[in-house]
Amino acid sequence: MMDVSDAIVVDGLKKRYGSVVALGGVDFSVPSGTVLGLLGPNGAGKTTSVRVLTTILAADEGRAEVLGINVAEDPQSVRERIGLAGQYAAVDENLTGSENLRLVGRLTHLPKQLMLERIDELLTRFDLEDAKDRPVRTYSGGMRRRLDLAAALVHRPPVLFLDEPTTGLDPSGRQDLWGVIEGLVREGTTVLLTTQYLEEADRLADNIVVIDHGLVIAEGTSATLKAQLGATIIEVGFADPETARRANTALCNIGICGQGAMPSIVELKVDDSARVVLEVVRTLDAAHLEPTTLTVREPTLDDVFLSLTGHKAEEPVAGDGDTPAANGRRRNRGAA
């Protein structure tokens, strides 16, 4: 039996598209009132998981429950209790903001008076009051996302699914949306959030499930995932990859082997950073290898992802070269 305090339970979920395995047996659960960050690169199975849980897609095998209701057995009852905001703001461009919300209100069968009050609340809350009578095609990207999220909330669902809610948004748009999501969580909404942005999971999620190629490869809090890597990371940068390689050999000889995310950087994961820094400097000096940079930092979820999967979160699995999201993210970092 499931724990009654779990709002979402996924057990052995499998889904294939022809020969492609989208989900290879995924398990996780989300305690009521918490945020789960489902983290993974493009094609990892995040969206497929959300589609199964939101009754859009039937799984081949396994069990998925929302608030104790099996999504395959009673999808309509699940739909009454969930909200979904997707990657592509699913609002009608020709309808106004308030018409879009009314569409969802009618299709969730809210009593009219309640629906109108609720729509007013949402328009105020999402700062769309001034734009409510304008067609959505005149909205900015951030406004569309806010409207999309508002549309997912019209019927006050206790469980909310957010599929890459901030993909493609500019930094201030992301900050706004994060604030809104945090507000919903404070009020008790259970949220399943998929993201490729490690800092988004870091900021919003109580628990993180990392999936890759349709399998859960790690789970835990942001802190426990980081702790798996050792306390501190020392990055030593060199002028060229060859020097970096020689430096790594020299360091390996004294028992501190590094790895590099980039060819000209040696990355060391250590518990006792002060002592190691000293040894690194001595060893490099003795070998006449001069570093260009030396950084001591706490691990980020990027590091977690790299060590778990062997590739960076923003690198597409199939190498299709399509990483606008990742580029956006780098820009966002630079600006933050």
Added chain:
Amino acid sequence: MTTIALPNTAIVYPSRGLRGAVRDALTVTWRNLVSMTRTPQVLVFSTIQPIIFVLMFRYVFGGAIRIPGVNHYVDYLMPGVFAQTVVFGSIQTGVALAEDLHKGMIERFQSLPMARSAVLAGRTFADLVRNVFVITIMVLIGFIVGWRIHTSVWGALAGILLMLLFSHSLAWVFALVGLSASSAEAAQAASFPILAPLVFASTAFVSADQMPGPLKWFAEHQPVSIVIDAVRSLTYGAPFTSNGDVLKAILWSVAIIAVAAPLAVSQYRKKV
């Protein structure tokens, strides 16, 4: 800023059964109609183009063509122009569905506690409403340019209903096309080659008698011609009354719905 208390136990408003399905279909119809009135392309298709077609065919071809047994070509022509317009207009059903599919609207609908049937029912019903509007405009313009009903008001109404029934059957065909297409543009591109031969190799503008053998056979037996001839028999009478075209036109429409609607529904289920 207003604070909204979100209860952890949901208050839900279940809506099941036929009543719920009708209500949801009407909601989707409302959304489609509002959306239509704000889409310039659809507006032009539904207002200006029908007017231009009526005027153009009336005055360009009107003096050049004689049909045996018909005194005024305009009486022969108008049913053809009406049918041509609603037939081409049915492409919009597919285009709009393809757009909803690829812009994520259908995915949102799928996650809502609404009747599963409402998306297709609301789409085809909205397009039926659009056709009522389009036909009304064309009938009015037709009267202005000299088209007359030679039977009775009931005959003319029956003719209009027949055209609506046929256009509704085509809506299901193009719902299938739209749900199978990779984009709205692809849906549009795929639809025209299906319709062009049906509209132009027909009795819409000229009698099939002057056409060469195989083309004549096709033009006389394909559904668009049959519907147009049936409308002529209902609005003009002789020489169009004898051939049972009304019954054939109804049978064609019903048969098209019987084949295309289940296929469209199954394609819709597959897509989501």
